[in-house]
Amino acid sequence: MPPDHNLDDYVDPYDPGHRHGGPLRVGLGGPVGSGKTALAAALCRTLGAEYDLAVVTNDIYTTEDADFLRRNAVLPDDRIEAVQTGCCPHTAIRDDITANLDAVELLESRHPGLELVLVESGGDNLTASFSYGLVDVQVFVVDVAGGDKVPRKGGPGVTASDLLVVNKTDLAPLVGADLGVMRRDADAVRGGKPTLLISLREDPAATEVAAWVRGEVRARALQSTS
Amino acid sequence: MTAALLTLADSRLPAGGHTHSGGVEQAIAAELLTDPASLALFLRRRLTTSGAVAAGLAAAACRAVDDTDVVAALAALDAEADARTPAPALRAASRQQGRGLVRVGGRAWPHPAWAALPVQPHHPLALGVAAAAGGLAPRDAAAAAAYLSVSGPATAAQRLLAMDPITVAAVTARLGPEVDAVAAAAVDGLPAAADPLLDLLAEVHTVRTDRFFAS
Numbered sequence: 552m553p554p555d556h557n558l559d560d561y562v563d564p565y566d567p568g569h570r571h572g573g574p575l576r577v578g579l580g581g582p583v584g585s586g587k588t589a590l591a592a593a594l595c596r597t598l599g600a601e602y603d604l605a606v607v608t609n610d611i612y613t614t615e616d617a618d619f620l621r622r623n624a625v626l627p628d629d630r631i632e633a634v635q636t637g638c639c640p641h642t643a644i645r646d647d648i649t650a651n652l653d654a655v656e657l658l659e660s661r662h663p664g665l666e667l668v669l670v671e672s673g674g675d676n677l678t679a680s681f682s683y684g685l686v687d688v689q690v691f692v693v694d695v696a697g698g699d700k701v702p703r704k705g706g707p708g709v710t711a712s713d714l715l716v717v718n719k720t721d722l723a724p725l726v727g728a729d730l731g732v733m734r735r736d737a738d739a740v741r742g743g744k745p746t747l748l749i750s751l752r753e754d755p756a757a758t759e760v761a762a763w764v765r766g767e768v769r770a771r772a773l774q775s776t777s
Numbered sequence: 778m779t780a781a782l783l784t785l786a787d788s789r790l791p792a793g794g795h796t797h798s799g800g801v802e803q804a805i806a807a808e809l810l811t812d813p814a815s816l817a818l819f820l821r822r823r824l825t826t827s828g829a830v831a832a833g834l835a836a837a838a839c840r841a842v843d844d845t846d847v848v849a850a851l852a853a854l855d856a857e858a859d860a861r862t863p864a865p866a867l868r869a870a871s872r873q874q875g876r877g878l879v880r881v882g883g884r885a886w887p888h889p890a891w892a893a894l895p896v897q898p899h900h901p902l903a904l905g906v907a908a909a910a911g912g913l914a915p916r917d918a919a920a921a922a923a924y925l926s927v928s929g930p931a932t933a934a935q936r937l938l939a940m941d942p943i944t945v946a947a948v949t950a951r952l953g954p955e956v957d958a959v960a961a962a963a964v965d966g967l968p969a970a971a972d973p974l975l976d977l978l979a980e981v982h983t984v985r986t987d988r989f990f991a992s
Binding site for chain 2: 614634635636637638639642643646647648649650652653
């Protein structure tokens with residue numbers, strides 16, 4: 552073994568926790584149909600004028616989500632990168648993040664002033680979460696129509712994400728979901744981390760989520776200059 | 778030293794290999810690969826062509842680390858890899874995986890030779906440098922390259938066809954002696970085996986919009 556291989560070498564200048572400069576990377580995860588792409592589009596519309604931003608999509612099979620963002624003219628083509636996940640969206644955001652890192656770094660090199668990158672996962676299940684080697688913070692999106700038991704069921708997305716978003720509150724009366732129960736259950740398992748109950752249909756600007764993202768961008772900027 | 782070789786050949790090494798099927802996704806679409814028997818045939822064909830080429834290049838890259846001009850030696854091998862990879866889609870796939878291996882290998886086994894590689898080197902070159910940096914010999918680099926030429930594609934077939942994972946493991950394991958033979962034969966040369974079928978599958982695959990895998 553070469554002489555310089557000892558554990559002291561593992562102080563890593565490229566560890567995301569010590570990554571200086573560069574955009575804030577925000578992971579958007581959650582089950583299929585919960586509104587990840589709609590939220591990404593909303594954030595692009597609301598924050599696009601404030602920040603230099605780009606999006607990475609992880610569709611399971613097609614470029615559906617990337618196409619959605621393009622079709623809605625939310626972002627120009629050169630600010631959207633779609634990655635193939637080898638039949639395993641979960642692996643691509645957590646266990647082997649190579650394809651996503653390539654996409655983020657490509658966007659960063661194409662747009663040197665980038666301030667915010669949204670990494671949208673392919674729809675997965677409640678155990679999916681992003682590696683902090685890929686993102687700085689992560690948002691987990693569930694929806695009311697999936698049933699008000701979802702927060703109680705937990706899983707890393709619900710319990711450990713930096714922001715939990717419960718979307719489609721407008722559907723609560725139709726599906727018999729109790730928003731109070733969802734709020735209470737989420738608070739019980741999240742150890743003080745924030746939860747937002749929203750309806751992208753009623754608020755297409757995703758006002759509250761955008762405000763949270765602004766706070767994270769500011770916090771990262773402060774961290775980088777300190 | 779064995780542990781470094783096992784690490785290099787481990788499918789869980791986060792180098793991006795899991796997003797590549799090595800032609801399997803398109804071979805399935807073309808109905809060339811449908812069951813364990815046709816999987817074994819496909820893997821053998823891949824092993825003896827692109828696997829042999831990769832093994833020779835990986836061994837040579839491992840050796841090049843000791844060259845007096847490492848940059849020039851690796852650049853020459855990168856050109857040799859291009860010459861042996863006529864399909865643009867396969868060149869891109871190889872360089873994409875090379876970049877991924879540099880990212881993880883450079884952190885796992887710090888070594889000056891990483892800086893001597895081209896920015897997005899062909900995968901076998903990165904593999905050769907990783908082997909050298911991990912204290913391994915050219916024959917180990919060749920073994921890893923030969924093994925990876927079948928292990929990743931086998932997993933892709935398992936996922937896409939929902940095959941019995943135990944059967945797929947058996948198919949891969951039974952190719953073991955052939956993997957060893959290919960690696961041993963390639964270690965002292967630069968095989969130039971070509972396979973127009975793999976080239977064609979890769980090019981057709983790359984223009985599809987409904988694919989799970991990057992290649």
